[in-house]
Amino acid sequence: xxxxxxxxxxxxxxxxxxxxxxxxxxxxxxxxxxxxxxxxxxxxxxxxxxxxxxxxxxxxxxxxxxxxxxxxxxxxxxxxxxxxxxxxxxxxxxxxxxxxxxxxxxxxxxxxxxxxxxxxxxxxxxxxxxxxxxxxxxxxxxxxxxxxxxxxxxxxxxxxxxxxxxxxxxxxxxxxxxxxxxxxxxxxxxxxxxxxxxxxxxxxxxxxxxxxxxxxxxxxxxxxxxxxxxxxxxxxxxxxxxxxxxxxxxxxxxxxxxxxxxxxxxxxxxxxxxxxxxxxxxxxxxxxxxxxxxxxxxxxxxxxxxxxxxxxxxxxxxxxxxxxxxxxxxxxxxxxxxxxxxxxxxxxxxxxxxxxxxxxxxxxxxxxxxxxxxxxxxxxxxxxxxxx
Amino acid sequence: xxxxxxxxxxxxxxxxxxxxxxxxxxxxxxxxxxxxxxxxxxxxxxxxxxxxxxxxxxxxxxxxxxxxxxxxxxxxxxxxxxxxxxxxxxxxxxxxxxxxxxxxxxxxxxxxxxxxxxxxxxxxxxxxxxxxxxxxxxxxxxxxxxxxxxxxxxxxxxxxxxxxxxxxxxxxxxxxxxxxxxxxxxxxxxxxxxxxxxxxxxxxxxxxxxxxxxxxxxxxxxxxxxxxxxx
Numbered sequence: 001x002x003x004x005x006x007x008x009x010x011x012x013x014x015x016x017x018x019x020x021x022x023x024x025x026x027x028x029x030x031x032x033x034x035x036x037x038x039x040x041x042x043x044x045x046x047x048x049x050x051x052x053x054x055x056x057x058x059x060x061x062x063x064x065x066x067x068x069x070x071x072x073x074x075x076x077x078x079x080x081x082x083x084x085x086x087x088x089x090x091x092x093x094x095x096x097x098x099x100x101x102x103x104x105x106x107x108x109x110x111x112x113x114x115x116x117x118x119x120x121x122x123x124x125x126x127x128x129x130x131x132x133x134x135x136x137x138x139x140x141x142x143x144x145x146x147x148x149x150x151x152x153x154x155x156x157x158x159x160x161x162x163x164x165x166x167x168x169x170x171x172x173x174x175x176x177x178x179x180x181x182x183x184x185x186x187x188x189x190x191x192x193x194x195x196x197x198x199x200x201x202x203x204x205x206x207x208x209x210x211x212x213x214x215x216x217x218x219x220x221x222x223x224x225x226x227x228x229x230x231x232x233x234x235x236x237x238x239x240x241x242x243x244x245x246x247x248x249x250x251x252x253x254x255x256x257x258x259x260x261x262x263x264x265x266x267x268x269x270x271x272x273x274x275x276x277x278x279x280x281x282x283x284x285x286x287x288x289x290x291x292x293x294x295x296x297x298x299x300x301x302x303x304x305x306x307x308x309x310x311x312x313x314x315x316x317x318x319x320x321x322x323x324x325x326x327x328x329x330x331x332x333x334x335x336x337x338x339x340x341x342x343x344x345x346x347x348x349x350x351x352x353x354x355x356x357x358x359x360x361x362x363x364x365x366x367x368x369x370x371x372x373x374x375x376x377x378x379x380x381x382x383x384x385x386x387x388x
Numbered sequence: 389x390x391x392x393x394x395x396x397x398x399x400x401x402x403x404x405x406x407x408x409x410x411x412x413x414x415x416x417x418x419x420x421x422x423x424x425x426x427x428x429x430x431x432x433x434x435x436x437x438x439x440x441x442x443x444x445x446x447x448x449x450x451x452x453x454x455x456x457x458x459x460x461x462x463x464x465x466x467x468x469x470x471x472x473x474x475x476x477x478x479x480x481x482x483x484x485x486x487x488x489x490x491x492x493x494x495x496x497x498x499x500x501x502x503x504x505x506x507x508x509x510x511x512x513x514x515x516x517x518x519x520x521x522x523x524x525x526x527x528x529x530x531x532x533x534x535x536x537x538x539x540x541x542x543x544x545x546x547x548x549x550x551x552x553x554x555x556x557x558x559x560x561x562x563x564x565x566x567x568x569x570x571x572x573x574x575x576x577x578x579x580x581x582x583x584x585x586x587x588x589x590x591x592x593x594x595x596x597x598x599x600x601x602x603x604x605x606x607x608x609x610x611x612x613x614x615x616x617x618x619x
Contacts, residue, residue, distance in 0.1 A: 001501050016489045298485045301446060302546065303474020303502040305467050381473075382447040385485070 001308050003315075010316040014323075017288075021320060024284045027277030028324025028361050029331060035270030035357040036332040037339070040347045042266045046259040047348065053255065056184045056248045059221055060121060062093070063228050064211040067242025070235045072209040074115065074137075074197075080231050086216055086223035091117040092197045093213040096204055098168040100193060102154050109150055110192035111167070113200030114213075121215040122181075122189070129161040129176030136175070137196040142203075144172040148180040149190035167193070170203050221247055271360070277324070278364035285317050285372035296376055297384030310377035317369025318362055325361030329354055392455070393554060393585050394420040394443060399452035401438050401608075412438040413449065414608035420587070422553065425580045427596035428589045430605030436589050437558065439605065443587060444477055444556050445469045457553075474502050478547030482559035484539045486531040486546075492518060493527040496545045503550065517545040521575065537568030544575060548584075555579060557588045561595060573598060 014021045065072070077090040094113035099106055112118070119131040127148070136143045144167060151158050151174075154165065158177040165172055172195065181189040201207065216224035225245055232243045289296070296309055332349055340347040401413035412435050420426055428436040441447040442454060445461060454461045456472065464472070479485075486495045497514035505513070518527050521541040531539050540560060547555055557576065561569035573595060580586045590596050604612035 002504055002507070005501050005507060012489060294485070295487060298487065299498070299502075300470065301444070301473060301479050301485075302499045303470055303550075305470040305502075307467075308502060380447075382441050385446065 001304070001312070003311075006308075006312055006315050007319065009312065010319045013316060014320060020284065021323075024280055024320055025324035025327065027280040028274070028321045028364065029328040031270065031274030031277040031364075032325045032328025032357045032361050033331045033335075034273045035267060035360060036329060036349060036353055037335070037347065038266035038270045039263060039353045039356070040332070040336065040349045041343070041345055042259070042263045043350060043353065044346050044348050045262065049255050049259065052184050053248070053252050056251075057123065057215075058248045058252075059216045059218060061214045061216055061221070061225055061228060061245060061247050062211075063214070063232060063243065063245040064093075065232060065236060065243040066210065067236065067239065069210075069232075069239075069242065070237075072212070072235060074209070076231070076235075077209070077212060080227065081214075084224065084227040086220040087214055087227060088217055089117040089120045089215045091115050091121055091213050092209040093118070093211040094197050094200055094207065094209060095211065096200065098204065100150060100154065101166040102163075105154050107150060107153055109147075110187065111200065111204070112192055112194045113197035113204075114194055115197060118194060118213065119178075121213050124181070124189075125179045126176045127158045127179045129174070131176055131178075132194060132196055137198050140198045140202055141196060142170060142172040142199060143175040143196065145176040145178060145194040146174060147178055147188075147190040147192050149188070150193055151177045167195070168204060216247075221249075270357070274360055274364055278321070278368040281317055281321055281365060282368035282372060284320075285313060285369055286375070288316075289313065289372050289376040292376075293379065293384050293387040296379050297381055297387065300379070300381035301385060306377040309379075310373045313373035313376045314366065314369045317373065318365035321361045321365030321369075322358075325358045328361065329358065391421045392419050393422045393424075393457060394418065395453075395455040396442075397453040399439075399442060399454060400450045401435075401442065401447070402450045411608045413442070413452075416452070416608075416610060418603070418610065420585065422585055423580070423583055425577075425586045425600040426588065427599035427602045428587060428605060429591070429593070429596050429602060430611070434605040435608040436605040438608075440556055440558055440587065440589055443554075444479060445473050470502075474499055475550050476552050476554060478550070478552040478555045480540070480543050480547050480555065480557040480560045482562040484531070484536075484543045484563075486539060486542055488531055491528050491530055492523060492534065492542045492545075495531070495542055496527075496549055499546060499549045513549060514545070517549050518542070520548075521545045535568075536564050537571060540564060540568070540572055541575070544572070548579070552584075554585045554587070557586070559589055559591070561590070561592070569595075 074092065077092065081087050081090045091114050096111040096113065098109065098111055100109045114132070115137050116132050116134055124131065131145055132143060135141070144165060148158070151160060155163065160174050160177065163174045165174060178189070197209065212228070214224065214228060225247060229245050232245065233240070236242055299309060336347040336349055396416050396418040399413055399416040400411070403410040403412060416439060428440060430436045438447065442449055457476065487498070493511065493514050496517050497510040500510040500513050515527065518524055521544055523538060523541055523545070526534060526538060531542070534542065561572050564572060576586055576588070577598070588599060596602050600615070602614045603610055
């Protein structure tokens with residue numbers, strides 16, 4: 001029989017059992033919806049993470065000690081920087097948090113205790129005023145540099161040098177405001193303030209320097225990383241378990257790995273639901289073969305070959321799963337908006353995902369249709385004709 | 389070349405059941421020539437249906453030889469047998485065996501489709517076949533919208549679509565009233581007069597008597613073979 005005829009007759013026989021066909025396809029619809037939706041969400045998360053990486057300088061090295069170690073002093077950091085050509089700048093990176101208040105407003109903010117070089121490492125430009133100066137650090141001055149958003153929220157403008165703010169009940173003088181920065185996975189620099197680390201240690205019990213930020217010379221980031229690593233090995237007496245050193249590009253690799261596993265996980269969950277729907281197809285096709293035994297007998301009596309019957313049932317199963325696949329994609333399109341806004345995610349249904357999930361649905365149709373179709377094709381004509 | 393369409397030598401068909409063996413065919417020797425009109429008669433379980441299925445290549449014998457048009461059927465594979473059923477044989481059944489979800493036209497066109505003919509040609513051929521059995525105006529009806537006699541005529545049109553030299557009819561009038569049954573018989577006689585070999589299973593002796601040859605089956609063997617039985 002010609003393929004066009006077979007496809008036409010497959011649609012006809014599927015149409016003649018509308019409710020059953022729809023229920024069978026429903027499994028595929030949900031399976032394809034699950035794959036497409038989950039992969040789309042995964043894809044959106046990956047795109048977001050990628051965007052947040054783009055704001056990050058690949059030459060920045062982050063390190064921290066999180067256990068018992070010899071105290072790190074600013075002198076140690078400066079020595080590290082002087083002894084290694086590969087390291088351009090180092091700065092303490094003591095993180096804390098608190099409230100920042102003016103007479104009118106109060107905000108929650110991240111507080112970074114650091115030195116002048118922090119601005120060099122992060123390549124901060126100031127919209128007004130200056131960054132922390134060595135003198136601020138030496139004298140434990142109550143000087144504060146504001147992130148852009150903090151400044152705008154508190155004052156509505158950035159022309160605020162010399163204004164007083166209260167940081168956890170201590171009065172600080174604003175010495176500078178930083179230009180708006182890109183948000184990264186490490187946080188939003190626009191929503192933090194920077195004070196001399198010495199002041200932070202004194203007033204807020206920020207503690208000793210445990211975290212270092214460094215900027216490596218381009219092309220020698222590996223040298224810089226290993227220099228910092230051996231410095232920290234010294235400080236921790238060789239305990240590699242209690243510190244970390246990583247670069248932005250290493251972080252990127254980790255994130256990419258995470259994305260890959262996320263996609264595999266989400267795709268896997270969708271795949272399982274498609275597998276189940278495939279078993280549903282097989283079940284219904286087996287019922288169908290049994291019900292239509294006599295039809296198969298008649299077809300064989302008037303000259304249908306094994307391959308004709310095989311293809312007929314296989315095409316029916318593939319059409320069934322294909323219809324489910326297309327409807328599943330349409331469902332994803334329809335629900336992408338509402339579900340996305342509910343999850344506060346943009347669900348990006350890409351062409352690749354559509355092709356992938358449709359392909360899987362068709363493969364399910366072939367794989368799970370093959371056994372029933374083979375069973376039908378092997379029926380002996382006389383036994384099929386006698387079947388009541 | 390002789391004129392034998394069907395030649396059977398010591399044909400057996402045994403069904404092995406737990407504890408006993410059913411000898412549905414128990415040594416049949418039979419020759420049917422081209423152009424014959426044969427009635428197969430006999431009580432239920434005498435083996436006439438089994439013999440018909442052997443002739444129609446729907447079943448394979450346990451032992452013995454079957455030559456169709458000079459070809460040894462035991463040498464053919466499934467596909468070649470399907471080809472013979474498609475091109476050399478036409479089947480008409482007591483219960484019509486039409487596809488319930490297809491129109492008369494689609495039913496009749498089916499054998500042509502299995503010959504991989506173009507859809508348009510299949511329809512043309514099927515239309516003509518339906519016209520020949522007087523159903524031109526019913527071609528777009530489903531079987532359930534047709535009377536028994538009309539359904540059987542659709543079945544005839546389908547059986548005859550590929551112009552087979554042999555038509556096999558299993559109780560073709562069994563489900564029809566006597567008037568339509570008579571029409572069907574007339575149709576068969578007309579076919580035979582045009583050269584189609586006819587083999588017909590029937591319980592009805594009046595019908596059997598219309599055939600040119602009457603083969604009586606009993607316990608899987610041919611009990612009687614009377615030629616020139618027409619009255």
